[in-house]
Amino acid sequence: MQKLNLPTYDFRLKSSENKTLIFDNLRKKYLVLTPEEWVRQHFVLFLINEKKYPNSLIAIEKQLVINNQKKRTDILVFNKKGKHDIIVECKAPSIKITQDTFDQIARYNLKLKANYLIVTNGLSHFYCKMDFENQTYVFLKEIPDYK
Secondary structure, eight states, rough: OOOSSOOOOOOHHHHHHHEEEEEEETTEEEEEHHHHHHHHHHHHHHIIISSSOOOGGGEEEEEEEETEEEEEEEEEEEEETSSSEEEEEOTTSSSOHHHHHHHHHHHHHHHHHHHHHHEESOOOEEEEEEEETTTTTEESSSSOOOO
């Protein structure tokens, strides 16, 4: 898999039926290793190991319903009170991050009301803090560490 602009981590990989699988430590199961999953697994470990977010506050591929359509957040981080704090949208490294990507995560956030939005393809990362009063977001250099 492609080298990402994130720290390198040791993953449990295995082959099954001509597919490479990666072990997801949060969901406690092996998943097909797609380029997007490679980014998602790296970013989860980045949040846990570098930014010190407790893995108990992180949900992967959490379902939500928007306009009667089922959608899924890639990574959703909760605060200590159980409120949505961070939404992370992961794309494969080959996918260019565009305004459409930000529109997608912003639609999710109309429902979830998270404080931070992150969009990443593993190579480029965009961190935003919500400004609910002015209905916009402010770009940050990085996401804050867990407090």
